[in-house]
Amino acid sequence: MAEIVSLLYQFGTNAAFLLLAALGLIVILGMMNIINLAHGEFMMLGAYAASAAVHRGLPFPLAVLLSAVAVGVFGIVLERLVVRHFYGRELGALVVTWGISLILSQGTLIAFGPFMAPIAIPGGALTVGVYSFSTYWLFLMAICVVLLAGLGWLYKATEFGLQARATMQNAAMARALGIRVERVYMITFGLGSALAGLSGALLAPTTSIAPFMGQQFVAPAFITVVVGGGASVIGGAIGSSSLLSLVETPVSFLMGSFWGSIALLVTALVLIRILPNGVSSLRLRRRTRGARG
Amino acid sequence: MPDPAKTILHAIGLQKRFGGVVAARDVDFALTEGELRCVIGPNGAGKSTFFALLAGIQPPDAGRIELEGEDITRLKPFQRVRKGLGLTFQTNRTFHAMTLRQNLDTAGRGGEEPAPFRAALTAFGLDRGLDRPVTALAHHERQWLEICMALRGRPSVLLLDEPTAGMSPVETRRTSDVLRELNSGGLSIIVVEHDIAFVRATAQMVTVLHQGAIFAEGTMAEITAREDVRAIYLGKVREETA
Numbered sequence: 277m278a279e280i281v282s283l284l285y286q287f288g289t290n291a292a293f294l295l296l297a298a299l300g301l302i303v304i305l306g307m308m309n310i311i312n313l314a315h316g317e318f319m320m321l322g323a324y325a326a327s328a329a330v331h332r333g334l335p336f337p338l339a340v341l342l343s344a345v346a347v348g349v350f351g352i353v354l355e356r357l358v359v360r361h362f363y364g365r366e367l368g369a370l371v372v373t374w375g376i377s378l379i380l381s382q383g384t385l386i387a388f389g390p391f392m393a394p395i396a397i398p399g400g401a402l403t404v405g406v407y408s409f410s411t412y413w414l415f416l417m418a419i420c421v422v423l424l425a426g427l428g429w430l431y432k433a434t435e436f437g438l439q440a441r442a443t444m445q446n447a448a449m450a451r452a453l454g455i456r457v458e459r460v461y462m463i464t465f466g467l468g469s470a471l472a473g474l475s476g477a478l479l480a481p482t483t484s485i486a487p488f489m490g491q492q493f494v495a496p497a498f499i500t501v502v503v504g505g506g507a508s509v510i511g512g513a514i515g516s517s518s519l520l521s522l523v524e525t526p527v528s529f530l531m532g533s534f535w536g537s538i539a540l541l542v543t544a545l546v547l548i549r550i551l552p553n554g555v556s557s558l559r560l561r562r563r564t565r566g567a568r569g
Numbered sequence: 570m571p572d573p574a575k576t577i578l579h580a581i582g583l584q585k586r587f588g589g590v591v592a593a594r595d596v597d598f599a600l601t602e603g604e605l606r607c608v609i610g611p612n613g614a615g616k617s618t619f620f621a622l623l624a625g626i627q628p629p630d631a632g633r634i635e636l637e638g639e640d641i642t643r644l645k646p647f648q649r650v651r652k653g654l655g656l657t658f659q660t661n662r663t664f665h666a667m668t669l670r671q672n673l674d675t676a677g678r679g680g681e682e683p684a685p686f687r688a689a690l691t692a693f694g695l696d697r698g699l700d701r702p703v704t705a706l707a708h709h710e711r712q713w714l715e716i717c718m719a720l721r722g723r724p725s726v727l728l729l730d731e732p733t734a735g736m737s738p739v740e741t742r743r744t745s746d747v748l749r750e751l752n753s754g755g756l757s758i759i760v761v762e763h764d765i766a767f768v769r770a771t772a773q774m775v776t777v778l779h780q781g782a783i784f785a786e787g788t789m790a791e792i793t794a795r796e797d798v799r800a801i802y803l804g805k806v807r808e809e810t811a
Contacts, residue, residue, distance in 0.1 A: 438671060445665065445667070450675070452647075452658065457647065
């Protein structure tokens with residue numbers, strides 16, 4: 277029994293890590309099709325902001341919110357000054373965001389040194405049998421559900437969400453319908469940045485806070501979004517993180533986390549080979565067939 | 570009721586040049602309220618440029634465009650749409666990853682559904698199955714959906730670029746019927762088109778473009794009676810107009 281609970285907890289932790297890492301990228305890559313190589317550095321900025329706020333006496337939840345807002349504003353400024361000139365030029369956007377990532381990580385190293393003061397993991401531990409589980413990770417699992425539900429609601433049920441999806445699918449047509457495409461891009465990039473900052477701040481207590489910490493998030497984030505596919509970005513990310521964790525968890529449990537990571541990468545390769553358009557293309561295919569049939 | 574004495578869309582002295590090619594040459598164009606006008610011309614006559622200038626996709630090198638008396642020359646397409654211009658394109662641009670309803674809602678910007686929109690939706694038979702994905706629609710239905718999307722934004726002038734491209738004669742006829750019905754309800758419409766059968770069935774007034782300039786204007790009967798118009802369609806006109 278305790279082993280099953282432990283496996284479930286590991287599964288939840290792995291899936292929550294993938295989803296948190298991917299959260300901002302779901303919006304920026306998944307919706308805007310911008311390959312944001314500075315995604316990890318946006319998360320790093322969130323972690324730095326949270327650490328700075330906590331060590332100035334702010335409560336952790338407030339520090340997390342503040343970090344999200346700060347990175348969101350930073351993202352909007354960056355979008356207006358740099359990124360917007362590269363819409364429709366995927367390779368250009370890739371190179372420019374890579375440049376931004378280098379400037380951010382090296383700049384942070386110069387400004388704040390190689391380490392930032394860590395944040396203690398909030399909450400305590402739950403014990404089941406011989407296993408004990410961090411309540412903070414349970415909280416992170418819950419917050420993932422809330423954030424994804426909120427993001428889903430924003431993009432599926434609000435006027436802004438509809439206009440944003442229309443803009444991402446066909447900007448020229450969106451303009452022809454009177455949608456302020458430039459504003460939609462700006463807000464969407466800002467939202468993606470804020471979510472990356474939020475994730476960075478939330479994950480800050482679970483890792484060491486350093487200028488190059490962003491690198492550990494980039495690969496899982498891209499794998500989650502790409503394996504998820506573009507047909508339904510949020511649903512795809514949930515599907516891919518679940519599938520990837522489903523393989524990673526038992527392998528890590530039996531053979532250690534190194535082999536768990538290998539299993540994750542192999543699963544991603546196999547999934548992309550079988551479903552080139554991602555996990556979410558399954559759902560779209562079924563829906564289209566249903567409508568025709 | 571529309572006022573036939575009122576010019577609702579006015580283009581004055583529009584000029585557009587692409588390198589050495591003059592795509593719009595001193596184009597003066599006036600659409601009165603409640604009018605249904607077709608703009609025709611052979612390939613390369615400047616129809617697409619004329620559409621792009623009115624829609625705001627291309628800025629003119631010179632000249633002015635007024636919508637309901639207001640200068641819109643420097644406005645971007647989305648701003649013109651917000652001022653009352655409804656647009657559809659030659660190549661279908663509906664949002665494929667959305668349902669019909671979501672496509673229509675993108676153009677809504679709140680507010681009640683306008684009567685011409687409801688009428689067109691019903692007339693095109695798109696009011697049933699609004700929760701289908703757009704990918705379940707045939708080509709002509711997507712074209713019709715795009716017209717309905719333009720109407721959802723409550724336009725005072727509907728500007729359509731070859732709305733029947735790729736349609737069968739029956740579908741083309743139905744498009745013509747619906748557009749005439751919308752026009753009889755008071756909507757001002759411009760259709761840029763090269764399908765003469767459609768123009769014959771649809772237009773009250775026709776503007777003929779040739780080499781970027783307005784070559785002739787009049788009713789379909791007047792236009793088809795003109796020897797020189799027939800000649801440019803058959804490619805016989807000499808370059809004296811150049």
